[in-house]
Amino acid sequence: MSPAAGRRMSPEIALLLAEDGIANGAIYVLVGLGIVLVFVVTRVIFVPFGDILAYAALTLGALERQRLPGTVWLVLTLAILASGMEIASLWRNKRLRELPRSLALFGALPLLPAAAVALAAGRDLPAAPAIALTLALVLPIGPLLYRIAFRPLADAPVLVLLMVAVALHFAVSGLALFYFGPEGVRTQPLLHATFRLGALILPGQTLIILVACALVCLMLFLIFTRTMGGKALRATAVNRLGARLCGISPSRAGAAAFLLASGLAGISGVIIAPVATLYYDSGFIIGLKAFIGAIIGGLVSYPMAALGAIFVGLLESYAAFWSSAFKEVIVFSALIPILVWRSLAFGHHAPEEDDLAEDIAA
Amino acid sequence: MTTRRLLPVMLALASMLALPQVLGGYALTLLDYIAVSSLVALGLVVMTGAGGITSFGQAAFVGIGAYASGWWTTSMAGSPFTGLAIGLVLSGATATLLGAATLRLGGHFLPLSTIAWGIAIDYLFGNLEALGSHNGLAAIPPIDIAGISLISERAFSYLAWPILCLAMLLCANLLRSREGRAIRALRGGNALAESLGIDPFATRLRTFVLAALLASLAGWLYAHLQRVVSPTAFDLEAGIEFLLMALLGGAGHVAGAVLGAAVVTLLKDALQSLLPLLTTNSIQLEAVALGALFILILQRARFGLIPLILRFFPRRQPHAIAEASPLPRRSRMRDGSSLLTVEAVSKRFGGLVAVNGISFELRANEILGLLGPNGAGKSTLFDLVSGLASPSGGQIRFLGEDIGRLSTRQLARRGMARSFQHVRLRPGMTLTDNVALGAHGRSRAGFVRGALRLDRAEERSIRFEAARQLARVGLGEKLHARAGSLPLGEQRLLEVARALAADPALILLDEPAAGLRRKEKEALAALIRALRQEGVTVMLVEHDMDFVMNLVDRIIVMDFGVKIAEGKPAEVSTDARVREAYLGVELADEEPLGRDAVETDASGVEAA
Numbered sequence: 001m002s003p004a005a006g007r008r009m010s011p012e013i014a015l016l017l018a019e020d021g022i023a024n025g026a027i028y029v030l031v032g033l034g035i036v037l038v039f040v041v042t043r044v045i046f047v048p049f050g051d052i053l054a055y056a057a058l059t060l061g062a063l064e065r066q067r068l069p070g071t072v073w074l075v076l077t078l079a080i081l082a083s084g085m086e087i088a089s090l091w092r093n094k095r096l097r098e099l100p101r102s103l104a105l106f107g108a109l110p111l112l113p114a115a116a117v118a119l120a121a122g123r124d125l126p127a128a129p130a131i132a133l134t135l136a137l138v139l140p141i142g143p144l145l146y147r148i149a150f151r152p153l154a155d156a157p158v159l160v161l162l163m164v165a166v167a168l169h170f171a172v173s174g175l176a177l178f179y180f181g182p183e184g185v186r187t188q189p190l191l192h193a194t195f196r197l198g199a200l201i202l203p204g205q206t207l208i209i210l211v212a213c214a215l216v217c218l219m220l221f222l223i224f225t226r227t228m229g230g231k232a233l234r235a236t237a238v239n240r241l242g243a244r245l246c247g248i249s250p251s252r253a254g255a256a257a258f259l260l261a262s263g264l265a266g267i268s269g270v271i272i273a274p275v276a277t278l279y280y281d282s283g284f285i286i287g288l289k290a291f292i293g294a295i296i297g298g299l300v301s302y303p304m305a306a307l308g309a310i311f312v313g314l315l316e317s318y319a320a321f322w323s324s325a326f327k328e329v330i331v332f333s334a335l336i337p338i339l340v341w342r343s344l345a346f347g348h349h350a351p352e353e354d355d356l357a358e359d360i361a362a
Numbered sequence: 363m364t365t366r367r368l369l370p371v372m373l374a375l376a377s378m379l380a381l382p383q384v385l386g387g388y389a390l391t392l393l394d395y396i397a398v399s400s401l402v403a404l405g406l407v408v409m410t411g412a413g414g415i416t417s418f419g420q421a422a423f424v425g426i427g428a429y430a431s432g433w434w435t436t437s438m439a440g441s442p443f444t445g446l447a448i449g450l451v452l453s454g455a456t457a458t459l460l461g462a463a464t465l466r467l468g469g470h471f472l473p474l475s476t477i478a479w480g481i482a483i484d485y486l487f488g489n490l491e492a493l494g495s496h497n498g499l500a501a502i503p504p505i506d507i508a509g510i511s512l513i514s515e516r517a518f519s520y521l522a523w524p525i526l527c528l529a530m531l532l533c534a535n536l537l538r539s540r541e542g543r544a545i546r547a548l549r550g551g552n553a554l555a556e557s558l559g560i561d562p563f564a565t566r567l568r569t570f571v572l573a574a575l576l577a578s579l580a581g582w583l584y585a586h587l588q589r590v591v592s593p594t595a596f597d598l599e600a601g602i603e604f605l606l607m608a609l610l611g612g613a614g615h616v617a618g619a620v621l622g623a624a625v626v627t628l629l630k631d632a633l634q635s636l637l638p639l640l641t642t643n644s645i646q647l648e649a650v651a652l653g654a655l656f657i658l659i660l661q662r663a664r665f666g667l668i669p670l671i672l673r674f675f676p677r678r679q680p681h682a683i684a685e686a687s688p689l690p691r692r693s694r695m696r697d698g699s700s701l702l703t704v705e706a707v708s709k710r711f712g713g714l715v716a717v718n719g720i721s722f723e724l725r726a727n728e729i730l731g732l733l734g735p736n737g738a739g740k741s742t743l744f745d746l747v748s749g750l751a752s753p754s755g756g757q758i759r760f761l762g763e764d765i766g767r768l769s770t771r772q773l774a775r776r777g778m779a780r781s782f783q784h785v786r787l788r789p790g791m792t793l794t795d796n797v798a799l800g801a802h803g804r805s806r807a808g809f810v811r812g813a814l815r816l817d818r819a820e821e822r823s824i825r826f827e828a829a830r831q832l833a834r835v836g837l838g839e840k841l842h843a844r845a846g847s848l849p850l851g852e853q854r855l856l857e858v859a860r861a862l863a864a865d866p867a868l869i870l871l872d873e874p875a876a877g878l879r880r881k882e883k884e885a886l887a888a889l890i891r892a893l894r895q896e897g898v899t900v901m902l903v904e905h906d907m908d909f910v911m912n913l914v915d916r917i918i919v920m921d922f923g924v925k926i927a928e929g930k931p932a933e934v935s936t937d938a939r940v941r942e943a944y945l946g947v948e949l950a951d952e953e954p955l956g957r958d959a960v961e962t963d964a965s966g967v968e969a970a
Contacts, residue, residue: 160664
């Protein structure tokens with residue numbers, strides 16, 4: 001691995017790389033927060049998170065180009081699947097009386113944004129309504145995926161849930177390729193101005209990313225500390241059984257966590273789309289890098305996950321400077337020493353795997 | 363080999379010879395690819411199915427094997443067999459390094475790390491110019507054996523399938539051997555493995571390397587079958603496909619590897635020919651269909667297809683266990699000689715002193731009970747003695763040796779066996795296999811001997827020993843039942859039999875009566891008494907007064923981390939301090955549940 005020939009690190013370049021890294025890191029913060037949130041509440045490592053992010057970016061891109069985004073079809077497909085599963089399970093449990101509510105929740109509600117987008121598509125939309133429509137459209141994806149893939153396995157070991165998540169990623173990103181094709185999109189910047197901060201030139205979009213990241217973190221903090229629903233989610237994260245005994249429905253908490261995650265994915269997708277060309281499969285790599293950040297935080301602590309995400313962003317930025325070809329190799333290999341450090345620093349024993357015991361097969 | 367076992371082998375051989383002759387063209391190609399994928403899935407059957415180590419990154423090892431031989435035979439114009447050796451060495455070394463770094467990780471961290479290094483290795487292939495970067499390597503020569511070029515698919519299948527069958531045979535042997543039992547015990551958690559004298563990390567690492575070598579071998583075949591390699595063949599998607607194959611077939615069965623590989627390969631092929639008829643964007647939907655299939659399997663048939671198929675066949679009659687030469691035994695201790703000495707031992711957790719200056723002695727052929735109310739420090743003391751924790755002060759000597767810093771595994775090897783308060787058995791394994799695990803430390807056949815069946819004499823001795831110990835605890839009629847099918851009382855007896863199979867100098871029983879019904883308690887007490895007659899030394903921690911009083915020779919009572927009484931049951935039960943600390947509230951009760959109720963009532967009264 002040779003350092004890029006003819007390029008020498010200078011303070012200005014270092015600063016520029018740091019700025020770039022922090023902007024990337026801020027995206028990973030949002031994604032990492034979503035992943036930690038879903039994991040602590042449902043024990044699902046939500047690999048398709050990045051795919052929802054990609055859907056959001058591609059949807060916004062399609063709206064800008066006045067096309068009907070394929071996400072509409074995804075939501076439609078998922079809503080039909082989820083409704084079918086609801087009907088089947090209610091039928092089996094002889095609880096058909098709850099059917100109208102279920103169908104409204106899993107069938108009708110997700111179709112509202114889909115219908116709105118279908119109507120609006122093809123018109124020349126200003127940025128704000130286009131973004132609002134995009135966010136509204138990706139919002140149901142998380143809860144629907146939860147209903148279809150994870151809720152039937154609520155009591156399965158973490159490993160089985162992880163395998164389902166990975167398989168789900170392939171299905172969802174395959175559908176993205178099917179609906180959007182292999183072309184990448186890059187949306188219009190939301191802010192054309194640049195700001196000067198001493199020697200630092202701050203592009204408007206970077207500022208938007210940082211502000212959005214800070215606002216979302218603040219919002220999550222408020223939700224988790226001030227609202228009943230947020231506290232219920234935290235309770236479920238701490239002790240599932242205890243939360244259940246207090247009357248918190250685990251499946252409702254799960255759906256709520258996936259809803260929040262979907263929202264985070266949507267926001268991340270919208271703010272990253274103007275600075276990077278995103279393809280149908282870009283989300284996965286973004287998600288994995290955020291994972292690495294989240295794992296540094298041990299998948300449990302939000303501030304640690306955020307710090308880890310910034311670290312990954314910086315590492316990526318400097319790695320790209322030194323050896324752009326091996327950037328990804330460096331970032332993904334970094335996980336291994338980090339994991340080793342974690343396992344040495346936080347206890348030598350692997351956690352008892354009793355609850356994983358009878359997992360995938362006999 | 364009996365005819366029962368010979369028949370499927372003969373059938374497999376016959377079809378292996380005949381199929382390539384019958385099939386032609388494209389079907390042959392599929393047949394070859396099934397063999398290659400089966401090899402990778404086979405490694406996953408051993409590693410994930412039996413050992414519980416999930417890897418999404420196996421495709422990276424396939425890639426190492428394929429690229430090594432591809433590079434050697436094209437750029438260096440070398441022989442494919444040297445290429446194979448290079449691939450095996452490289453993937454073995456990579457697996458050892460990665461395994462050493464990650465296999466201590468628990469739960470989901472390990473599979474996540476396999477995603478990370480899987481991607482990193484694949485990116486490496488795509489960025490190394492020597493390996494042709496993103497285009498990969500082309501014009502790889504076919505394998506050539508004794509002048510015969512295996513360039514045709516038919517000829518190739520006569521190489522690939524025998525290799526696969528041999529690998530399956532070796533893996534099946536391995537899983538039935540001593541190390542195979544150890545691999546299967548990994549899923550029971552580290553505490554179980556350690557208590558049996560198994561090194562869980564070393565066993566994991568060997569299993570991981572084995573799976574990597576199988577993947578690398580498959581990569582070698584792949585490179586010389588496809589004659590082209592490129593990084594996309596070894597990406598994460600490929601890794602997940604291999605895992606899907608292993609799970610679909612039934613990750614606990616060697617044959618599941620082939621079944622899974624065949625179903626996935628044929629299904630993919632069917633999708634490739636069907637989907638274009640339905641849509642123009644067919645390639646994308648392949649991943650969708652496979653992903654959906656994977657989820658469906660995990661939701662509906664988590665144990666794969668083989669168990670579903672086996673349901674239609676009667677269970678094979680297990681072999682009767684024949685008398686065999688006994689395993690080596692430990693020299694017997696003289697009655698009354700000192701076995702375990704605990705001297706002024708303390709354990710502090712921060713400011714809390716859980717065990718405070720406790721001393722006692724345990725002599726050979728004695729049953730010692732450790733009693734005390736909840737929170738008295740019994741469990742901590744038990745952990746100190748059994749090696750789960752090390753003392754903050756004082757000394758513990760076992761058979762004359764200071765054991766303060768020894769691990770559970772080292773203690774197990776020195777003759778300390780234990781049972782668990784929450785029974786730790788392998789519910790899917792038979793009683794005989796569970797007890798045979800206990801004899802792990804008394805036998806030595808390794809991976810290679812097990813795979814080559816050079817361990818038969820020792821294995822007969824182990825099984826004979828297991829049967830003997832099962833008969834000793836009264837489970838001699840259920841040798842081949844699954845441990846999970848037993849009621850709790852018998853599971854406790856099974857744990858005792860497993861401990862006995864280690865030929866221990868000392869058996870530690872952690873609350874053996876907890877959760878048992880009266881009849882089960884009586885059976886357990888009778889067994890322990892009978893064991894004392896046979897010269898076994900036992901130390902047990904217990905809540906249940908009745909159970910202990912009529913059973914043990916001596917009692918030590920703890921409260922708030924200190925010893926408050928020691929002596930014969932009759933003496934202790936009249937000790938004023940003991941009555942005050944412990945018996946006063948709980949004397950009359952036998953059932954743990956009932957006792958809790960009394961405790962609550964009593965505190966309620968006090969509060970009032």
